[in-house]
Amino acid sequence: MLTYIARRLLLLPVVVFGVTLLIFAMVQLINPYKRLSLYVNDAILSRARPEQFDALIVKYGLDRPVYEQYFGWLKGLARGELGYSPSAHLMVQDALAKYLPATAELALFAIIPLVLLGIRMGVYSAVHQNGIGDHATRIMAITGWSLPVFVAGLLLLCFFSQWFPAGRLGTWTIPILRSAEWKAYTGLHTVDALLNRNWSIFLDALRHLLLPVITLSYISWALILRVTRSSMLETLRQDYVTTARAKGLPERKVIYRHAQRNALIPVVTVAGWTVAGLLGGVVITETIFNFPGLGRFAASAALQLDIAAVLGFAIFNGVLMVTANLVVDVLYALIDPRVRLE
Amino acid sequence: MRARRNLLRGRSLFFVRFFRSRITRKFFRMPTSVVGLSLVLGFVVVALAAPLIAPPAEPSRPYLVPRDSYLNEPQPPSERHPLGTTSGQYDIFYGLVWGTRTAFRIGLVVTLVSALVGVFLGAVSAFYGRLVDEVMMRVVDIFMTMPFLVAAMVLVTILGTGLDKVMIALVVFGWMQYARLTRAEIKKLKELDYVQAARAIGAGNRRIILRHLLPNAIFPIFVMATMDIGSMVLSAAGLSFLGLGAELGYADWGQMISFARNWMSGTYGSPLQYWYTIAFPGLVILLFVLGWNLMGDGLRDVLDPRMRGSK
Numbered sequence: 001m002l003t004y005i006a007r008r009l010l011l012l013p014v015v016v017f018g019v020t021l022l023i024f025a026m027v028q029l030i031n032p033y034k035r036l037s038l039y040v041n042d043a044i045l046s047r048a049r050p051e052q053f054d055a056l057i058v059k060y061g062l063d064r065p066v067y068e069q070y071f072g073w074l075k076g077l078a079r080g081e082l083g084y085s086p087s088a089h090l091m092v093q094d095a096l097a098k099y100l101p102a103t104a105e106l107a108l109f110a111i112i113p114l115v116l117l118g119i120r121m122g123v124y125s126a127v128h129q130n131g132i133g134d135h136a137t138r139i140m141a142i143t144g145w146s147l148p149v150f151v152a153g154l155l156l157l158c159f160f161s162q163w164f165p166a167g168r169l170g171t172w173t174i175p176i177l178r179s180a181e182w183k184a185y186t187g188l189h190t191v192d193a194l195l196n197r198n199w200s201i202f203l204d205a206l207r208h209l210l211l212p213v214i215t216l217s218y219i220s221w222a223l224i225l226r227v228t229r230s231s232m233l234e235t236l237r238q239d240y241v242t243t244a245r246a247k248g249l250p251e252r253k254v255i256y257r258h259a260q261r262n263a264l265i266p267v268v269t270v271a272g273w274t275v276a277g278l279l280g281g282v283v284i285t286e287t288i289f290n291f292p293g294l295g296r297f298a299a300s301a302a303l304q305l306d307i308a309a310v311l312g313f314a315i316f317n318g319v320l321m322v323t324a325n326l327v328v329d330v331l332y333a334l335i336d337p338r339v340r341l342e
Numbered sequence: 343m344r345a346r347r348n349l350l351r352g353r354s355l356f357f358v359r360f361f362r363s364r365i366t367r368k369f370f371r372m373p374t375s376v377v378g379l380s381l382v383l384g385f386v387v388v389a390l391a392a393p394l395i396a397p398p399a400e401p402s403r404p405y406l407v408p409r410d411s412y413l414n415e416p417q418p419p420s421e422r423h424p425l426g427t428t429s430g431q432y433d434i435f436y437g438l439v440w441g442t443r444t445a446f447r448i449g450l451v452v453t454l455v456s457a458l459v460g461v462f463l464g465a466v467s468a469f470y471g472r473l474v475d476e477v478m479m480r481v482v483d484i485f486m487t488m489p490f491l492v493a494a495m496v497l498v499t500i501l502g503t504g505l506d507k508v509m510i511a512l513v514v515f516g517w518m519q520y521a522r523l524t525r526a527e528i529k530k531l532k533e534l535d536y537v538q539a540a541r542a543i544g545a546g547n548r549r550i551i552l553r554h555l556l557p558n559a560i561f562p563i564f565v566m567a568t569m570d571i572g573s574m575v576l577s578a579a580g581l582s583f584l585g586l587g588a589e590l591g592y593a594d595w596g597q598m599i600s601f602a603r604n605w606m607s608g609t610y611g612s613p614l615q616y617w618y619t620i621a622f623p624g625l626v627i628l629l630f631v632l633g634w635n636l637m638g639d640g641l642r643d644v645l646d647p648r649m650r651g652s653k
Contacts, residue, residue: 018484029500142639146632148576150583150599151624157606158620162613280491284580288603298492302499303585314488314496321487 008329012322019318020077023311024070030307035062082315083308087301092312095297101187102168103282103293108188109209110217110278118221119267122228123260129233137225144222149281153215153288164211166290170204177201208291216285220274227270232263265336272328279317368644375640381633389442396439405440405593407432416605416619426618428601432591434618438626440593444505445630448578449571452512457567459513460520465551465559467521468528479525482518490515491577498586505588508581512574523566527559561645569638572631579627595630598623 027035036056062069076082082092090098125137157166169177169189176182176198185195190209193202235241236259244254282295290296294313301309369375388395398404410423410431419426425434467478488496497511531537532555540554575595581587582596583603590597602619609615 014480015483015487018480019487022484022488023496026497026500142635143628143632146572146635147628148579148599148624148631150580150596151620151627154599154602154606154620155624158608158614158617161607166607276489279489283491283495284583287584298495299584302495305499307499310496310499314492317489317492318487321489325487 004333005330008326012326015322015325016318019322020074020315021070023314023318024073027073027307027311028066077315082312085301085306085309085312087304087306087309088297092308095309096294096312096316099292099294099297102291103286103295105188105190105205106209106212106216106282106286106291106293107278109190109213110220113213113217114221114224114274118224119228119264122225122267123232123255123263125225125229126232126236126263127255134229137229141222141225144218145226147218149215149219149284150288152218153211153285156211156215157288160211164207166208166211166288168205168208168292169201170208173201173204208289212285212289212291215288216278216281219281220277223274223277224267224270228263228267231266232259235259235263238262261335265332268328268331268335271331272325275324276321279320369640372640372643374636375643378633378636378638378640381629382637385442385446385630385633388439389446392439392443396436398440405444407437407440407591407593409433409591416601416616419618425622428598428619429605430601432598432601434598434622437593437598438595438623441595441598441626442630444588444592444594445575445579445627448505448509448512449575449634452509452516452574452578453567453570456513456516457520457563457570460517460522461524461556461563463517464521464524465528465556468525469532469547469551469555475525478521482521485515485518488515491580494577494581495584495586498581503586505578505582505592505594508578508587511581512577516570516574519566519570520563523562524556524559527562528555531555531558565638565642565645568641569635572634572638576627576631595623595627599627 036053064072080093082096084090085092085095088095088098121137125134128134177184182196182198183192185192189205190202193199193205236255241254241259244258245251249258282293283299284295285291286293286295287299294316298310298313301313393404398406399408400406410427410433413431414429416429417423417427417431423433423435425438427433428437463478467475485493493515494508494511497514498507501507501510528551537550537554540550545554578587579594579596579599582594583600585600588594588597599620602616602623605616605619607613
């Protein structure tokens with residue numbers, strides 16, 4: 001077990017190195033004059049004279065060999081310097097920190113339906129194979145898989161926005177959030193509202209979260225449902241399940257204790273993809289619902305060709321995905337002894 | 343004898359197998375695959391007949407969606423505009439009809455190119471093994487670490503927006519799954535006797551890969567590509583929706599939908615006033631993707647031997 005985790009950890013720097021290389025390679029597609037904006041505040045750049053540009057390029061080493069530039073860039077990354085974002089009027093790292101809580105809150109709530117609905121309905125669908133419920137969930141899943149996030153989000157907004165408006169909180173909450181009594185512990189409005197015992201803000205935050213959460217999670221939900229279903233079908237045909245039935249265990253116990261636990265192993269693998277799907281979905285979902293998180297920030301930065309901000313968002317995604325993959329690998333080893341022994 | 347039969351199998355042509363009656367019959371017995379196939383064929387007809395269904399005002403630039411005026415507010419369906427107009431008075435019907443061609447172009451080109459790249463790299467990786475394989479798979483890991491849509495978005499931002507840039511970005515981050523699948527298939531196949539036999543009669547590496555290994559590995563890849571066409575069109579539409587895709591006024595489904603973005607709350611008292619701006623483009627894109635997915639699902643049930651037992 002320990003060697004398995006150690007091997008994963010040793011591989012981690014390789015992947016991280018590769019991801020930084022990939023992002024750096026993309027940066028190299030831009031010409032040095034444009035790349036300057038990754039280092040220099042826009043206000044300074046707009047005042048600079050043409051000959052000063054060349055001086056700046058030399059100063060930041062943009063004329064040096066590629067590998068030197070790469071290590072210089074890596075050093076900056078290691079110090080947490082991601083450049084200046086003209087669209088946010090902030091340093092990229094500060095902008096990311098500012099928008100992170102909203103996205104974290106959205107993602108947190110998006111996981112709930114995945115576990116509750118995706119796995120439950122997947123198991124149900126497999127146990128009642130070819131029943132009406134099975135066909136219904138299967139059709140729902142394949143439709144969910146084909147319905148674009150932006151269409152689903154806009155339709156939800158179209159039908160329900162009178163009750164569940166876009167945005168993150170109603171405007172009436174602004175004075176309360178700015179007042180001295182309000183303590184922002186986490187930046188997640190629902191959690192903060194609970195800690196501050198302010199029920200009306202808690203409810204308002206939930207009201208604004210509902211539609212984005214549905215939009216963000218339904219595709220991953222469909223995916224998890226289908227994987228759970230097929231994995232459960234396979235497990236139910238195994239000999240040990242027959243044995244469990246033969247020795248007279250109640251059907252509930254056979255399904256939920258014996259079969260489901262093993263059937264969930266492939267679902268863990270999919271959980272890794274789900275993180276990727278959520279990250280991609282966040283950009284579109286937040287844009288639709290005007291939800292002030294990382295995704296909307298990245299999307300609007302991309303439109304304004306604010307490359308530093310978009311790259312910062314990419315790096316954040318890379319870090320998160322590497323971590324998520326590691327967690328999935330370790331979880332996998334924890335629940336499946338066969339992986340450990342390999 | 344066995345080696346010879348396997349040799350023949352390795353050489354047997356894709357189309358001959360595809361139209362073998364057992365498979366075709368099984369495919370047509372499932373209502374879902376028939377629905378999928380009909381949807382896709384329907385879109386093919388629309389794409390081919392676009393000049394007849396929606397005659398362009400300017401025949402030299404048919405992809406330019408005609409607009410009546412610069413009025414901001416969308417207009418409901420009327421005789422002149424059967425499906426209404428978007429914000430900025432682009433005709434929704436025209437945009438959807440000609441957008442079908444755009445969708446096919448994106449889906450087919452992106453899928454074909456990424457499949458070719460992925461299959462080539464996967465085959466090389468599996469066939470030569472060892473260091474080549476190790477390096478190649480780490481490269482695949484690294485490309486897969488970035489969430490697909492985010493990675494594509496970053497690359498489009500860097501390359502500059504536009505439909506061609508979107509297609510490049512989708513290929514750059516879309517080939518990996520083909521590489522993985524091809525690698526897995528070929529690793530399995532290359533241990534089989536018929537490959538040894540081919541080598542024994544003096545076939546070179548290239549011949550073995552192209553004539554003996556790939557034809558036998560092609561079905562799962564084909565199924566994956568079928569389902570990928572829909573999702574690539576979705577991703578491209580997503581990028582267009584964010585404003586990174588086609589130029590303003592180009593017939594493109596994602597852009598049609600992005601026009602609807604600011605009108606979803608309707609007006610006071612009639613929240614559904616602008617329903618047509620999202621309903622028609624949304625329906626079209628849903629049916630397109632659904633068609634490919636259903637067809638891919640049906641093909642997999644028929645072609646993938648591993649799935650055969652589970653039905």
